[in-house]
Amino acid sequence: MSENNKQVITISVKTRTLIKVVAVLIGTVFLIKMLGLIVKPLILISISFFLAIGLNPAVSWITKRLKSHSRIKATAITYVLVLAILIGFFSLLIPPLVGQTVKFIQDVPQTINNFKTQDSAAKNFVYHYKLDKALDDFSYDFGDHYKDISKPALATATTIGSTIANVIALLIITFMMLVEGPGWLSKFWKIQPPSKRQRRKELAEKMYKVVTGYVNAQVIVATIGGVFTFIALIVLSQIFHVNVNAIALAAIITLFALLPLIGTTIGAVLVVVACIFISAPLAIAMAIYFILYQQIENTTIQPYIQSRSNNLTPLLVFMGAMIGVAVAGIVGALFAIPIAGCIGVLIEDHYHERLKNSE
Numbered sequence: 001m002s003e004n005n006k007q008v009i010t011i012s013v014k015t016r017t018l019i020k021v022v023a024v025l026i027g028t029v030f031l032i033k034m035l036g037l038i039v040k041p042l043i044l045i046s047i048s049f050f051l052a053i054g055l056n057p058a059v060s061w062i063t064k065r066l067k068s069h070s071r072i073k074a075t076a077i078t079y080v081l082v083l084a085i086l087i088g089f090f091s092l093l094i095p096p097l098v099g100q101t102v103k104f105i106q107d108v109p110q111t112i113n114n115f116k117t118q119d120s121a122a123k124n125f126v127y128h129y130k131l132d133k134a135l136d137d138f139s140y141d142f143g144d145h146y147k148d149i150s151k152p153a154l155a156t157a158t159t160i161g162s163t164i165a166n167v168i169a170l171l172i173i174t175f176m177m178l179v180e181g182p183g184w185l186s187k188f189w190k191i192q193p194p195s196k197r198q199r200r201k202e203l204a205e206k207m208y209k210v211v212t213g214y215v216n217a218q219v220i221v222a223t224i225g226g227v228f229t230f231i232a233l234i235v236l237s238q239i240f241h242v243n244v245n246a247i248a249l250a251a252i253i254t255l256f257a258l259l260p261l262i263g264t265t266i267g268a269v270l271v272v273v274a275c276i277f278i279s280a281p282l283a284i285a286m287a288i289y290f291i292l293y294q295q296i297e298n299t300t301i302q303p304y305i306q307s308r309s310n311n312l313t314p315l316l317v318f319m320g321a322m323i324g325v326a327v328a329g330i331v332g333a334l335f336a337i338p339i340a341g342c343i344g345v346l347i348e349d350h351y352h353e354r355l356k357n358s359e
Helices: 015-065 071-117 121-128 132-145 150-155 157-190 194-240 246-256 263-276 280-310 314-358
Strands: none
Touching: 015 071, 015 157, 015 194, 015 314, 071 157, 157 194, 194 246, 194 263, 194 280, 194 314, 246 263, 263 280, 280 314
């Protein structure tokens, strides 16, 4: 192509368009910064919302049976019952666990000295590869570092205080949602178009049943996990001739198993660590038990129970929980299944509406 036939393309950008692009970029950056600042409060509010929905059936049931029909009183009664259960749970769990942990830490140097005097294959292995000096150094450093167990306890006081503050905020927000929720709903339905109000109410009711069904189903799954763990601890403690607080350790599994998919794993790690303080063979046996049980729970028990409560197939429940964990960790695991159930309700409603319009 000759130089005379060459075309010169000129791109012109208006100042107004450039300003808009810059404004959008600045706004996006500002929005990301703001989301980063409010992400923790949003998580607390989201958890409070699901807790309020989960506790609402109990509050409504108590409200109907009170002479005053006061929702505030009913919410307070529900809170007292829940807090009493939690206080009883932690009173049962924490003292023996802390005592065993402190005793284990204090006895580590003596345990290592006893190990060195025994005639065992492990001791021969240590001396054969000249690891005895490293073992002595570890014993000295460990004992020196943890001789005053109050120091690491004080170091974690800030974290514990922050956690307690978050829990208090969570309880307050949930209480307010339970008390004010019906009023919000009443105002919300009043501003909806009359022609679409009934259909939207039915959709909201279906999604409400999905969330409450999810909460109830997860409580059932957690209870099953706790019961089987209690039985396993009783049987194995008899086999290995050790004393173990089976109720407290089973309660750990029940509490953490409220988180789908990953909760049992977290609880299992804590239980196995606690068992190490009591008996190494017991800890190994419990680790094997949890590996087997979790495979059964994740692939059969939890998907089956959740699918029955949320009208989702076990496959969709399992996939939803996995995606939730991958996207948002523990919070994602908590919300993934009810969100998937609500989306399923919306898709089903849209499908039936399209069929109705096509007829």
